[in-house]
Amino acid sequence: MLSLLEIAERTQTGPKMAEKEWDMKFFQTISHLAKEYQIKYPGDEYWFNMDDELVDRAFEAAIDFLVEMGVYCISTNRVVKFTKEEILEAIHDAPTEVIMGEGRDVRVFKQRKIEGKEPLNFCPGHHTPFTEDLASLVVKNFAQIPRTDFIEGFNFPAIDGREIIGSPMEAYAARRQLAWMREGIRKAGRPGLAIVYYPINTRVASLLAGMDPDYGLRRTDGILLSLLPDLKMEHDMLAAAITYEDYGCFKLSGSFALAGGFCGGVEGAIIEGIAKPIAATMVYHDYIHYTGVEHVQSLSAQKILLQPYNWARSVVNQVLNTKTHVICMAWVIPTSGPGTENNLLESAIRCIEAPINGANLYAPRHSRSRLNGGQTPLEAEWMLEVSDATIRAGLDRVRAGEILKKIAAKLEGRQPEQGYLIQECYDLVHHRPSEQYKTIYEGVKEELSKLGLAFI
Numbered sequence: 001m002l003s004l005l006e007i008a009e010r011t012q013t014g015p016k017m018a019e020k021e022w023d024m025k026f027f028q029t030i031s032h033l034a035k036e037y038q039i040k041y042p043g044d045e046y047w048f049n050m051d052d053e054l055v056d057r058a059f060e061a062a063i064d065f066l067v068e069m070g071v072y073c074i075s076t077n078r079v080v081k082f083t084k085e086e087i088l089e090a091i092h093d094a095p096t097e098v099i100m101g102e103g104r105d106v107r108v109f110k111q112r113k114i115e116g117k118e119p120l121n122f123c124p125g126h127h128t129p130f131t132e133d134l135a136s137l138v139v140k141n142f143a144q145i146p147r148t149d150f151i152e153g154f155n156f157p158a159i160d161g162r163e164i165i166g167s168p169m170e171a172y173a174a175r176r177q178l179a180w181m182r183e184g185i186r187k188a189g190r191p192g193l194a195i196v197y198y199p200i201n202t203r204v205a206s207l208l209a210g211m212d213p214d215y216g217l218r219r220t221d222g223i224l225l226s227l228l229p230d231l232k233m234e235h236d237m238l239a240a241a242i243t244y245e246d247y248g249c250f251k252l253s254g255s256f257a258l259a260g261g262f263c264g265g266v267e268g269a270i271i272e273g274i275a276k277p278i279a280a281t282m283v284y285h286d287y288i289h290y291t292g293v294e295h296v297q298s299l300s301a302q303k304i305l306l307q308p309y310n311w312a313r314s315v316v317n318q319v320l321n322t323k324t325h326v327i328c329m330a331w332v333i334p335t336s337g338p339g340t341e342n343n344l345l346e347s348a349i350r351c352i353e354a355p356i357n358g359a360n361l362y363a364p365r366h367s368r369s370r371l372n373g374g375q376t377p378l379e380a381e382w383m384l385e386v387s388d389a390t391i392r393a394g395l396d397r398v399r400a401g402e403i404l405k406k407i408a409a410k411l412e413g414r415q416p417e418q419g420y421l422i423q424e425c426y427d428l429v430h431h432r433p434s435e436q437y438k439t440i441y442e443g444v445k446e447e448l449s450k451l452g453l454a455f456i
Contacts, residue, residue: 001093002086004242007283011235014070014078022072022079026230027262029068034267037061039315041266041308047401048314048356058315059323062274063087071279074228075235080283090282094325098250098287100150102220105192107149109288111327112358114318115396120387121360122147123329126154127198127224128365128374130422132176137428139184141377143193144431147384150222151185152252152363153177153198157371170206174199178216196222196252207240211247219248222288226254227280230262231272241284253277253286256331257316259295259309266312269293273316277326290331290362292316301335301368301416304346306408310353314397317357329362330354332383337366337419338376338426339437342411344444347379349407351386352453356400361387366419373419376426378433378441385445389453403451410447 017025033039037057049055063084070081096111109121125142135154142151154177158164164173174197181195197217200206207223210216217223223244225237244251257273259266270293277289292313298305313330320326330353334346347364354361364379390400422428425437433441449455 001090002282004238004245004285007080008238008242010080011073011076011078011238014073014080016077017072017079019072019074019077023230023262026069027264030065030262030268030271031264033061033065033271034264039267039270041311044307047307047310047404048397049311049318050397054315055318055322058270058274059319061271062278062319065271066275066279069231071227071283072232073234074232080233082282087278087282091278091324094281095287096325096327098327100194100220100222100250101192102218103192105190105194107194109149109327109360111325112321112360114321114358115356116358117391119391120355121149122384123150123152123362124148124377124380125151125363125365125375127152127363128154128369129156129371130154131372132156132159134372134422134428135180136183136187138422139181140187141428141431142380143185143188143190145377145380148193150194150196151181152196152224153181155198155200164200167203167205170201170203171209174206174209175212175216178210178212182215194221196224198224202234202236204236204239207236208243217249222250222252224252224254225284225286227276227283229258231276231279233283237284245285250288251284251286252288253280253284255280255289256292256294258299259293259312261296266293266308270312270315273312274319277320278324281326288327288329290329291320291326291359292330298335299333299367301366304335304342304411304414304416306349306411310349310404313353314357317359321358328357328359330357330359331362332364333367335367335416337373337417338379338422339420339424339440340417341440341444342414342417343379343419344382344441345407345411347382348386348444348448349404351383352390352395352400352404354387355391356395356397372423373421376422376433377431378426378437382441385455386448386453389448389455393452393454395452399452403453406451
């Protein structure tokens with residue numbers, strides 16, 4: 001695999017290109033390849049891809065796309081180009097598992113199989129905003145979930161009564177975030193649990209401020225360093241990737257594709273959804289990725305969108321799990337907030353998909369999170385229950401698809417709900433949902449059990 005120093009050099013020597021020119025070439029190339037490789041949605045009856053030949057074609061389309069495009073560096077307005085041989089070498093050299101944490105909290109985070117039968121790896125939160133008064137208590141509650149493999153940080157608008165503006169405040173906020181994370185996992189009795197820094201900002205000062213084995217990131221922890229949409233990278237993130245690689249931390253990437261932009265429809269988004277984690281592996285040496293295909297309307301909680309995005313996610317994850325070493329995660333991001341039936345039903349769809357698609361479980365949160373209103377530990381535990389019940393029931397793509405259709409029918413015509421603040425629907429002192437939320441949860445669980453999920 002190419003070294004990160006080689007990548008840094010190519011950001012300075014690659015072909016010059018205006019960003020608008022890149023965007024247009026991106027759209028034209030991905031649209032052409034989607035047609036050339038006959039990537040086409042087969043219809044709403046297919047919740048999972050059943051065409052093995054499509055897996056082969058989509059992989060070849062993504063490789064051709066990376067060879068033609070490369071990755072665009074917005075810091076230098078240059079294109080980092082790769083040969084096909086370099087891309088295939090990176091795919092081969094990437095690990096299929098990452099060791100994280102220390103002491104009795106060491107975990108192995110692994111690539112999964114399509115329709116696999118092993119319990120999935122699991123990140124219960126956060127990747128959402130909380131106020132500093134709740135910080136360590138919230139972390140404690142999520143870290144108390146025994147299956148937790150790592151836990152990600154959170155953002156916040158103010159610290160010590162001051163708004164977070166500019167690099168000095170961002171660097172301080174980064175250190176406070178990680179100190180709260182360390183305090184929370186200690187309170188949960190899991191001091192060795194891996195934590196992942198959720199960047200306050202992508203400026204290099206805030207990215208590097210958290211390296212501190214005593215109060216911040218240890219060498220057994222990680223950091224989220226994602227490519228930007230449309231295969232774009234930046235120097236500050238690359239500087240952090242180089243530094244953290246030398247320090248010893250593992251790295252994550254948000255590697256999903258966004259339909260509706262320069263990808264066009266889901267067909268183009270499938271190509272980027274395959275190419276993006278491969279590119280992130282090459283330019284930042286990210287080895288764990290939350291993957292798939294989303295749409296801006298669902299990410300902004302405007303509308304509950306299911307098909308064809310469920311099918312597209314299955315194509316992407318089938319390719320990545322059978323053709324590469326990418327360690328996939330399913331990002332569970334319902335359009336409705338916590339404390340609602342919609343939230344649990346939307347989450348259930350993604351958590352039934354996860355073991356079928358070979359994707360580990362990642363940070364459930366309202367897709368348009370508000371401060372203290374993005375997630376509770378109940379949704380995290382719900383992810384585990386649903387994915388385990390899917391595996392226990394022995395569901396394959398056909399049977400799982402039938403269940404997803406029935407859940408989708410229940411959601412038809414519904415609108416996203418804002419949901420409740422964590423203090424309104426969850427008791428953080430006693431680690432349990434409110435009685436109202438518990439009743440909703442038990443009702444949804446009973447309905448899904450009748451549909452064929454094998455809960456304990």
